Amino acid sequence: MNANQLHKQIRQKESFLCIGLDVDLEKIPEFLLQEEDPIFAFNKAIIDATHHLCVAYKPNTAFYEAYGLKGWQALQKTIDYLNTNYPEQFTIADAKRGDIGNTSTRYAKAFYQAMEFDAITIAPYMGKDSVEPFLAFPDKFAILLALTSNQGAFDFQTLDAQGLELYKQVIKTSTSWEHAERLMYVVGATKAEYLGEIRKLIPNQFLLVPGVGAQGGSLQEVCKYGMNAQVGLLVNSSRGIIYASNQSDFAQAAAAKAKALQEQMQAVLNENA
Amino acid sequence: MNANQLHKQIRQKESFLCIGLDVDLEKIPEFLLQEEDPIFAFNKAIIDATHHLCVAYKPNTAFYEAYGLKGWQALQKTIDYLNTNYPEQFTIADAKRGDIGNTSTRYAKAFYQAMEFDAITIAPYMGKDSVEPFLAFPDKFAILLALTSNQGAFDFQTLDAQGLELYKQVIKTSTSWEHAERLMYVVGATKAEYLGEIRKLIPNQFLLVPGVGAQGGSLQEVCKYGMNAQVGLLVNSSRGIIYASNQSDFAQAAAAKAKALQEQMQAVLNENA
Numbered sequence: 001m002n003a004n005q006l007h008k009q010i011r012q013k014e015s016f017l018c019i020g021l022d023v024d025l026e027k028i029p030e031f032l033l034q035e036e037d038p039i040f041a042f043n044k045a046i047i048d049a050t051h052h053l054c055v056a057y058k059p060n061t062a063f064y065e066a067y068g069l070k071g072w073q074a075l076q077k078t079i080d081y082l083n084t085n086y087p088e089q090f091t092i093a094d095a096k097r098g099d100i101g102n103t104s105t106r107y108a109k110a111f112y113q114a115m116e117f118d119a120i121t122i123a124p125y126m127g128k129d130s131v132e133p134f135l136a137f138p139d140k141f142a143i144l145l146a147l148t149s150n151q152g153a154f155d156f157q158t159l160d161a162q163g164l165e166l167y168k169q170v171i172k173t174s175t176s177w178e179h180a181e182r183l184m185y186v187v188g189a190t191k192a193e194y195l196g197e198i199r200k201l202i203p204n205q206f207l208l209v210p211g212v213g214a215q216g217g218s219l220q221e222v223c224k225y226g227m228n229a230q231v232g233l234l235v236n237s238s239r240g241i242i243y244a245s246n247q248s249d250f251a252q253a254a255a256a257k258a259k260a261l262q263e264q265m266q267a268v269l270n271e272n273a
Numbered sequence: 274m275n276a277n278q279l280h281k282q283i284r285q286k287e288s289f290l291c292i293g294l295d296v297d298l299e300k301i302p303e304f305l306l307q308e309e310d311p312i313f314a315f316n317k318a319i320i321d322a323t324h325h326l327c328v329a330y331k332p333n334t335a336f337y338e339a340y341g342l343k344g345w346q347a348l349q350k351t352i353d354y355l356n357t358n359y360p361e362q363f364t365i366a367d368a369k370r371g372d373i374g375n376t377s378t379r380y381a382k383a384f385y386q387a388m389e390f391d392a393i394t395i396a397p398y399m400g401k402d403s404v405e406p407f408l409a410f411p412d413k414f415a416i417l418l419a420l421t422s423n424q425g426a427f428d429f430q431t432l433d434a435q436g437l438e439l440y441k442q443v444i445k446t447s448t449s450w451e452h453a454e455r456l457m458y459v460v461g462a463t464k465a466e467y468l469g470e471i472r473k474l475i476p477n478q479f480l481l482v483p484g485v486g487a488q489g490g491s492l493q494e495v496c497k498y499g500m501n502a503q504v505g506l507l508v509n510s511s512r513g514i515i516y517a518s519n520q521s522d523f524a525q526a527a528a529a530k531a532k533a534l535q536e537q538m539q540a541v542l543n544e545n546a
Contacts, residue, residue, distance in 0.1 A: 022376070060372070060376055062370070062372055062376045062377075062379040062380045062383070063376070063379055065379070065380065065383040066379040066380070066382050066383045066387065067387075068345070068349065068383070068387050068388075069342060069345055069346060069349065072341070072342055072345050073342060076341065076342065096370065096371060096372055096396070097335070097369070098369060098396065099333070099335055099369055100421070100422065100423040101423065103295070103333055103335045103336070104335075106335040106336055106338070106339040107335045107338065107339070109339050110335070110338040110339045110341070114339065114340075114341045115341070123369070123371065123396040123398050123399075124398060124429065125396050125397060125398045125418055125421075125429060125430065126396075126418065126421050126423060126425050126426065126430075127423070127424070127425020127426060127427065127428030127429055127430070128424070128425045128428050129423050129424050129425040130421075130423065130425050131425075145398055145399065148373070148398075148399050149373065150373040150374065150399060150400070150402050150403065151400070151401070151402050152399050152400025152401045152402040152403050152404075153399065153400060154400065155400030155401050155446055156397065156398060156400055156434070156439065156442065156443060156446070157398065157399075157400070159434040159435050159439070159442060160434065160435050161429070161432040161433065161434045161439060162432050162433050162434075166429065166432070166434060166439070169429065169432060170429060173428055173429070
């Protein structure tokens with residue numbers, strides 16, 4: 001998928017919602033545990049109930065790895081289900097990978113080709129040659145951690161690094177890398193006031209914004225500082241949507257939570273139309 | 274495993290060699306491709322031929338993920354084989370993970386409990402609450418990326434961050450985290466001259482040093498600047514050992530390369546005894 005197709009989908013659905021599929025067997029409805037593949041059964045139900053309200057799905061790979069082979073099988077089935085039934089969805093492997101060049105290429109092939117995700121999140125610490133292998137694939141995106149939503153973001157990301165805060169150095173430096181147009185950036189919703197500064201460095205690129213909902217970020221603040229003429233935002237909610245209920249109505253309850261966020265997004269898009 | 278046990282093993286074997294199991298189906302002997310699980314067959318042969326020469330094995334998870342479910346299966350079989358047959362070996366999942374707290378806990382359980390690795394490599398960018406979940410497990414180690422062996426290390430890691438180079442800030446800050454005694458650090462062999470400075474910050478902790486061999490680092494330089502009274506080094510070689518031959522003698526050829534490194538290490542240990 002390219003950025004124009006993503007933007008078009010946002011306009012059509014009046015939504016820039018990304019739903020995080022962070023599946024925890026201790027939190028899903030108990031009756032699903034009798035299914036052959038409870039994780040996939042849960043994802044399938046959530047996706048079927050919410051796909052018209054969102055433009056992207058983001059499984060965090062840790063939740064799947066934690067269940068070993070069964071988890072990876074469930075992840076593969078989930079991405080296959082999305083690509084077969086809802087090919088318009090932008091799919092993000094939230095994997096936070098990054099390694100020396102030949103190893104990063106391995107990860108890129110795993111997520112872009114073997115599993116056919118549209119995008120993968122990447123940690124920037126190892127620099128250019130750890131990220132560029134992820135930028136070598138047309139119509140695929142590497143989503144670089146810039147300013148994350150957690151408290152630990154202030155340990156290193158906001159240190160003054162030769163005149164610019166580290167996260168700004170990361171953003172600024174990355175714009176010079178080959179195929180930088182295939183970069184997006186993670187900026188936590190809990191750091192919305194930083195978005196204005198970030199937009200000065202990357203006016204056109206998409207930002208993936210986690211932290212609305214359970215982590216306390218405000219959608220209005222994120223839009224105020226982060227939105228650009230092409231919208232340029234994917235706002236993620238995970239737990240706040242998928243665990244809205246752990247009863248038989250879990251998919252409908254998730255859809256209701258997604259609908260509430262979509263309506264807020266619709267209002268913002270109409271205000272800025 | 275605890276650090277004393279690791280140190281004891283180093284003294285017994287007169288080796289601080291770590292062998293990187295970065296298995297690439299295009300590089301292993303062709304006849305192995307007929308095996309039911311060529312990756313595991315390769316690893317098993319390498320391990321059986323080299324275990325007396327090294328103290329640690331380090332599969333880089335990217336190489337396994339690239340092969341999807343079969344890759345994860347091979348990784349699980351490899352760690353099970355090590356834990357069953359060579360429980361004295363220190364096992365490192367080179368995964369470079371790191372995420373917000375509840376997600377890092379998932380990764381820790383996946384690698385420490387489901388797969389029973391002794392250690393996992395961690396990216397520091399997201400700070401304290403992304404790393405501490407990995408430090409909550411007794412006799413397990415989180416190996417933090419400090420100064421990596423690749424060229425991109427100079428993009429961010431060596432920036433002056435409020436008076437200290439970023440990698441030093443990472444090291445210094447991390448020593449205040451809860452259970453910091455369960456931290457080790459990655460420092461590339463290609464940056465051996467930095468090891469003296471690093472030893473001032475962390476005199477006692479183990480360093481995992483990749484980059485000897487294929488990447489061009491020097492064992493002598495690493496030992497000169499990085500060794501402490503408890504040795505405190507795990508020097509990794511991957512491609513230089515495991516791909517010494519792609520013929521039927523591949524395991525013996527790997528053992529010969531490992532033996533050559535072990536003998537260099539033995540000489541250094543005797544010099545410093």
